[in-house]
Amino acid sequence: DQQVKQNSPSLSVQEGRISILNCDYTNSMFDYFLWYKKYPAEGPTFLISISSIKDKNEDGRFTVFLNKSAKHLSLHIVPSQPGDSAVYFCAASAGGTSYGKLTFGQGTILTVHP
């Protein structure tokens, strides 16, 4: 089941620079997308979400962009901080009777170097 894919297993960024994490999806029924951050031995922590009626959502240092025609979304973190080092998961849901059922990507390990 590869409905949500994060093709980069890892990303390394210098502190203060921009981190861009990418996610692709195949299911055109997905209408809500979320990004989660996860530290080892903890549950995923909600970061930011976007509805399919928008193409951008911003919350502080985090911005999510959605390109529906390309079935692609990205998370931008500016400026990156060492505390942002974690695994980042992209997730999607389809609404309707599948309300809340999240399909996750494989995750991208972000390392921010001081």
Place this chain on the structure above:
Amino acid sequence: EPEVTQTPSHQVTQMGQEVILRCVPISNHLYFYWYRQILGQKVEFLVSFYNNEISEKSEIFDDQFSVERPDGSNFTLKIRSTKLEDSAMYFCASSVQGKEFFGPGTRLTVL
């Protein structure tokens, strides 16, 4: 800030034994979920629960699994007869307005 809590943090059991994983969702949330993550794999949806009944379940959630909301606060996942392949992190989540908030997880080890 309210959070989802889960107990125990780690459960070790023998194959064939029953286990119950417990969760306390955020109090004003109406939708509840269980997910699992086998080591090195994706987080996978197991089941969603709304209005005291299952609203959707995955193919993983077979007859060995059940969920219950025994009172106004707890939400439990029961595995009747555990198998080695049930070893995983189990995450409970609750949601409001589409945003799901996850608990810290229970690590289940089946020997």
